[in-house]
Amino acid sequence: MTNVLINAPKTARPGEIVEIKALILHPMETGFRPGTNGKIIPRNIIEHFVATWNGAEIFRMEMSPAIAANPFVSFFAVATESGTIGLRWTGDEGFLVEEQVAIAVG
Amino acid sequence: MHSPLDRRAFLAGAALLTVLPLASARATPEAMAAAIKEVVGAATVREGKVKLDLPPLVENGNTVPLTVSVESPMTPADHVKAIHVFNEKNPQPHVFSARLGPQNGKAVITTRIKLADSQKIIALAETSTGQFFSASADVIVTLAACIEDAT
Numbered sequence: 001m002t003n004v005l006i007n008a009p010k011t012a013r014p015g016e017i018v019e020i021k022a023l024i025l026h027p028m029e030t031g032f033r034p035g036t037n038g039k040i041i042p043r044n045i046i047e048h049f050v051a052t053w054n055g056a057e058i059f060r061m062e063m064s065p066a067i068a069a070n071p072f073v074s075f076f077a078v079a080t081e082s083g084t085i086g087l088r089w090t091g092d093e094g095f096l097v098e099e100q101v102a103i104a105v106g
Numbered sequence: 107m108h109s110p111l112d113r114r115a116f117l118a119g120a121a122l123l124t125v126l127p128l129a130s131a132r133a134t135p136e137a138m139a140a141a142i143k144e145v146v147g148a149a150t151v152r153e154g155k156v157k158l159d160l161p162p163l164v165e166n167g168n169t170v171p172l173t174v175s176v177e178s179p180m181t182p183a184d185h186v187k188a189i190h191v192f193n194e195k196n197p198q199p200h201v202f203s204a205r206l207g208p209q210n211g212k213a214v215i216t217t218r219i220k221l222a223d224s225q226k227i228i229a230l231a232e233t234s235t236g237q238f239f240s241a242s243a244d245v246i247v248t249l250a251a252c253i254e255d256a257t
Contacts, residue, residue, distance in 0.1 A: 017211035060205040068169040068218040078211040
């Protein structure tokens with residue numbers, strides 16, 4: 001339903017540092033722009049991005065309106081154990097998207 | 107009775123009124139310094155260890171790729187705790203703050219940002235030992251991210 005692209009390896013060796021890339025469709029409306037009627041378009045952004053590995057938080061990012069539309073984030077993580085990488089975006093207007101990808105370590 | 111002083115005061119007041127909303131609509135180098143101060147507190151910020159990669163000439167300010175990498179062993183004893191990015195001339199000085207730890211293996215983050223004007227970007231890294239390192243980059247933006255106009 002929501003458009004999310006996640007790029008993470010399906011397998012990794014124990015201790016390997018893997019890159020996790022995530023892209024989500026979102027306007028990231030800044031709240032500083034007037035619309036065609038001259039009124040400011042209300043702010044609508046993703047404020048938080050949190051990544052977990054088997055439920056434990058591994059990465060978190062707080063975003064300002066200066067993040068480009070359709071936020072893209074890439075970060076690294078040490079592959080410790082097989083399981084799921086969970087990604088969660090939350091923001092204005094009750095925005096909440098959660099996605100999971102499986103990774104096999106061994 | 108209208109003395110020239112009254113008129114002058116009025117003009118000055120009127121000028122201030124027209125200037126103020128413009129000034130508040132944009133972050134300034136001072137606002138950026140204040141935002142950095144809020145994160146850093148009393149600690150000193152040193153140059154180095156941080157590498158900030160973004161194109162020096164940006165054609166479209168709506169989406170500018172940016173990579174911050176920090177030299178760090180990323181061990182439980184010595185790792186990068188947070189990476190913050192600030193700008194000078196967008197409406198707000200803060201761009202993002204990322205929280206990291208030894209579980210990340212290396213302190214490298216890539217994202218895409220908006221730039222409203224040619225300006226200086228500062229990346230700040232906070233280590234687990236309480237030290238702060240920074241790097242800055244000047245960017246020339248030919249097409250600014252739209253602040254004024256919406257489609």
